[in-house]
Amino acid sequence: MDSRLIGVNQQFADIFQSDALYLSGKLLNNFSNIIYSHFIAAIEKFQDGEEQANFEFYSKGHFYLSYFKILHDIEQNINAVILICADVTRLKRREKVLILNNQKLHDHLFIDDLTGLPNKMAFDRFIQEKVVKNKQTLYAFMKIDLDHFKKFNQVHSYTYGDEILTEIGRLLNDELNADYAHIFRLNSASFVIVVQGMTPWAVLTLAERLKIKIMQENIVLDTLKNEILTASIGIYHLSAEQDHDILQQLDLAVRQAKAQGQNSIHVLST
Template sequence: MKFAENTTQSAEYLRQAIPLMVKYNIPPNPLNYALWYTYVSNRIPSLNFQIDQTLDTYGTCPTLLGEQMFREHVINDEIANSDQTQNQLIALTQNLHRQAAHAAKNTSDYGAMLDDSLTALNQNDSNHNIEKIINRLAENTLSISESTGLFQKQITDAQTEILALKAELQKTRQDARIDPLTGLYNRRVFNTELEQVAGASKHTNTALIMLDIDHFKKFNDDYGHLMGDKVLQYFGKLLKAECKEPALPVRFGGEEFAILMIGHNEEDAAIFAENLRQKIQAIRIKQKKSGKIISSITASFGISKRTENESAEQLIERADKALYLAKNSGRNQVKIAP
């Protein structure tokens, strides 16, 4: 999107945007400046409607939702692509084009030379002339072979470079906020979202579920870390499948996970957690070598509901206490913090 305002109008929009960001506890980063600048300019009514709904629901605009709205309304996906990678691909294409033109010219010249040689052979019967023609054919054949070989090498190198660029592009696109093993958001994202909700001026129902895989250290000792990683990956897939927006599942650390449920109370969270506990209990993992079915995967859950004026740290601490209560009470169960 292009911003065509003059300096005075731009300054006015900024003066309107900053107090709103402060009011709704919006982190002061460039993305949010652009988002709220666009909001106060009212140039995209659909964006304003979505932000208004979000503020009404959460009392703030959670970072992940803000980023999503920024991508959908303020910029196009094409702009988000790596300019450097695009430039490299363009240069690569131009180089191949030049090499193809060079090879085509050599091929054309070689064809003309063949025609001339055939004509000369038909017109001359001198052994000396025939020898000269054959030598010329040999030299040009070697030349065209070298040219074709060079072009083939250029294509091969280009394919290798394109694969490398593709891998680099995928690497740069990989979100640093994503846990690579489970595919869930990491604790940094969780902290940012929870701090923002806790700091919002409007209090809204927020439940936190903490869950921990039971006896995971023993599982790793018995079956190996590769099997342990397989379990963690399964947990990641299960949580992503079960947690619908605005529920935010994250890998909190090690074998511990957290689910932030904005707009839900502890009763809703308990029902959700119990359903999840039963699905985890039903996990069956087969060992490749022995063919043995592993059926001892369970998890314990602790739930807390944020009270008014409670900090993010206090909410986590109470959920942790409920989680440890679940573990100390025999594991594979759900406990709610008082």
């Protein structure tokens, strides 16, 4: 389709480092394949009944918006098309800043500052967006609570305790497959893992593996007693018929695990 420029101002010509007089009368596809492709797409929109069309393109370090509007003759046929190209580089930069600021806000709200893992707010949102709306999926919840971690902080300092929490968070995250498991840090010494689509036996096996991984780090809890850091794990399986408070159920499961002795696992009966 032929498309010839019948009038050009210098501001438009400057975009293409040219001269307005030179471009006047030129075919679009002879000087800009991008603008020509936009023109063809705009014509298709006009034929579908739209009166205007706009597209974005990038040229020589700048972002531009190409805007097309049709002019009709007295019989309402397309007589000409007005083309305006506007430099939107500043707007794009502001948009990028807004996106970055929104990401920072998201990180502040939903990411744990210490471990970099999703926090309790992220867990609550996950429950509402994934679990509540998809009750037919098989979900299991696992709460990993480090044994005697308050004592660990008192003996070794809270600074070292924070380092250990970061290390444990990284270890657990590395052991999980993001396709079926999601990890969250709830508070000082607790992590929650949401598992979907796994059998109860597979969930228990995963819990055993994570418990052993923590033990194998050989993090000293009490030198005099030759104790190392361990974790107790509570497991709760959610069914479509249940509407229990998940965190309350996990707290109960962990308490029952610790009642069996540290470094234990308890599956809450449903």
